[in-house]
Amino acid sequence: MDVLLFEALGIGLVLGLLLGITGAGGSLVALPLLLSLHLPLRDAIGVSLGAVALSAMVGAIPRARQGQVAWRPVLILAVMGLPGTALGQWLGGYVPEGALIVGFCVLVLWSAWRMWRSAGIERLGNGQLRLAPLFGVGFGVGVLSGLMGVGGGFLIVPALLWCTPLSMLHATATSMAVIALVSGGGFALYVTGAELQTALLAGLAAGGACGVIAGNRLAQRLGGPLLQRLFALMLVAVSLSLAAQKLTAG
Numbered sequence: 001m002d003v004l005l006f007e008a009l010g011i012g013l014v015l016g017l018l019l020g021i022t023g024a025g026g027s028l029v030a031l032p033l034l035l036s037l038h039l040p041l042r043d044a045i046g047v048s049l050g051a052v053a054l055s056a057m058v059g060a061i062p063r064a065r066q067g068q069v070a071w072r073p074v075l076i077l078a079v080m081g082l083p084g085t086a087l088g089q090w091l092g093g094y095v096p097e098g099a100l101i102v103g104f105c106v107l108v109l110w111s112a113w114r115m116w117r118s119a120g121i122e123r124l125g126n127g128q129l130r131l132a133p134l135f136g137v138g139f140g141v142g143v144l145s146g147l148m149g150v151g152g153g154f155l156i157v158p159a160l161l162w163c164t165p166l167s168m169l170h171a172t173a174t175s176m177a178v179i180a181l182v183s184g185g186g187f188a189l190y191v192t193g194a195e196l197q198t199a200l201l202a203g204l205a206a207g208g209a210c211g212v213i214a215g216n217r218l219a220q221r222l223g224g225p226l227l228q229r230l231f232a233l234m235l236v237a238v239s240l241s242l243a244a245q246k247l248t249a250g
Helices: 002-022 026-036 041-065 071-092 097-118 131-148 153-163 168-191 198-221 224-249
Strands: none
Touching: 002 026, 002 041, 002 153, 002 168, 002 198, 026 041, 026 097, 026 153, 026 224, 041 097, 041 168, 041 198, 071 131, 071 153, 071 168, 097 131, 097 153, 097 224, 131 153, 131 168, 153 168, 168 198
């Protein structure tokens, strides 16, 4: 149990750092690492949702106090995301585990490609607020959250940059608030039909809280093309590692 707690703290720390810096990516790393602890996929997805929700909440609160969270997009994305999460969890009971793993890896690689391509594009946040696309993004993020245990920040942040006048800093803060609500709803659905692993979740939450606080501070100073490309490379490594783990296990 002590080893498990130590591992959970480490996973939570990485998860929180990514959430704090980029407003995304925490769950993309958390799920493969939780699977490496030999958790069943369904439990790994549920625990990932809980850890991501808690970490995102800790990160969003101070950013909201600084006025960096846009609440109107948060409400739209969250309201659409919660029913999407329920649908995603229902679909998860019918989709084979192998298909979910392949879908997850493809999703991570696609996210890495988009982040690499957009790294050199300066985001000034001077666009117009377009509500209609946000409704679709919110529902899609919810489905992915319930199906694969992802927070969806890698979709939320670009959507906020394209559909709102938010800057990158404000988009990442707003993304964390959405993730906290959507992932929290998914975690609540998960615990109604599963036995909660409190020690593991506590370790993830503690590590995530420390990581997201540090990530928030780094986000005020860092960012830019180099950080975004490094993040994209990390996503590729995560996807390849998960694929190799499942192939060798088979």
